[in-house]
Amino acid sequence: MKTIRADDPQVLAGLSPLNWIKSAGAVHSPVCGASFKIAFLDTKQVILHIDAGSHSYPSPTRFPILAWTVNNGTARTHQIAAGETSITLSESVPNPVIDFHIRGMSPFEDRFHGDVPANAVSLTGFTVDPKCRLTVPSAAPVWLNLGDSILSGDAAAYDSKQGRPPDDQWAASDDARASYGYLLAKHYGFRESRLAFGGYAWSGGGGNNPQAADLIDQITSTTSRLTDGKLAPCPKVVLINLGENGAPKSEHVTAALTRLRERCLPDTRIIVMVPVSGRARSEVTAAVEAYLNTSKDPHAHLIDLGTVRFKTADGQHPTADGHQAIYEAALPSLDKILK
Template structure:
């Protein structure tokens, strides 16, 4: 199929509203090599479909320890798409802690599947021609290591896709990038829970998560950006949350052994960065200033950096003072402090917003961001 037709079909399929495959996910088993082919995870088109800055690339796989990390691809000239993965390194004390994946086909209903020990494949689509698949990590346990080693202990590992022999992959066109950086709230932890349901038991955090309920994701989508994310349960300006280091170091390091940078910069360069930290402890001024200095060094002079006060109001004084000190000394005209002040939002446990709570935060933030970004075109 000519390239222009591939692009045309990619744009047309979502507009047609083709129903998604609703077959329950399962292990795909093995297929005859003569009727299928496997496209490895290091294929350039697959890499182009990854959400930037939150996937680790190794010789034979891609890995992410980030709730909300995603991959979007169009699979042309095929109906059947099987995701190949490796769960061998996932060693959790309970099967309930295993990561949960979610995906849609041609913008149809979201399907979910919790990974299991020994699992190697999941059928994503079987009956839809030319499926456009949007897959993301919906839930992750917050307790396991997300930083140390070449591939952290709880990273989701994808090894490729099995498709029909003639299948070709089309990655989405490049779009402006919005990077969310924060803690469990920005991650979407406990967003599946109902109001006052309580704090999830330790083994049930992954099942309580909804990465795309997060107000940060909703804001990026509202302003027509592609979202990427670095948000971890228990994270603070000074670090923590899956053993991740302080923000100034996390900007540079994808893992303890792997740089996140290309030629000293974040590439692609985020157009917008939203930080919301302080819920897990008031920071020292120098920690905030070091983080903002590093973010400015690793991005462009035009990257807009929004520092939001935690929606609970925690650490308001400390974060406000630190940001103001940074602004006075740096003369940075593209970094802004956003304080939503007192807003009401529904929570599961008095701290973590439900999906409805995230909607409230999202709506409260729009007037502030409209003044800085302009109203989103619809």
């Protein structure tokens, strides 16, 4: 057997862009939905090595939940435990293609401060057969989702009207790939990257994260998200859905949209969706229209889906069926922009 380090260039090439922190011998992400897709050739066994010893949670049920498929098979899930060091991803499948993502993550821990935030998922490498080599399936252009708990998939694993989960059950309520943001990216042929946090707003929040304009630039308080002043690879589409957690001040919206345009290409589509619940509709609409009138940005757009009926676990957070309903309601508006 041999070990492939997490900072191997082929491993890094397979990571979802913009939401992994890279350090010597490890990669880390505090974002629900962060992913990698790697083909492991000439091996049947793939053991993922993790570092759970450096992370501390108030409850075992707050540890992140991981998910993966092998060669597009049935998704498997695993909740990290304190002190855990390895997880077997594949045992007997030749040349497995592993599609891995963080399925659930509690919104209560600090996701921003320090070199590696307290609730990050830390990967250190893989054990594989001696002749194994890695390849990365050709990557689609990037779609960046920026939002709150609804966009991140909170309660998507719960049933309709089941009720808001207890504080220490939030990781188990998430289903990152049930999110309408992920579904939209996949539908239009993009690879999703994500900045979505429970309790987040234009002005910040959600695990002590900074306002949106600063979060665009910084993956943590000590680590820049930028390469030569730009997001790299640059997203072709940025979808923002914020406002569920409080009506924003116009200056916070304008600062975030201005910063995004500076960090992206001139033809990147920046799409702001009025919060799906309708909360803060007038404030978000006025702020985005003020930016559009001032900037004359031809590739920034405001979408208001009107009244969207969707199933929720608690009156606010969509179930998987609820996310599907939002996804379907958004398609006609996005078709006009993206097709």
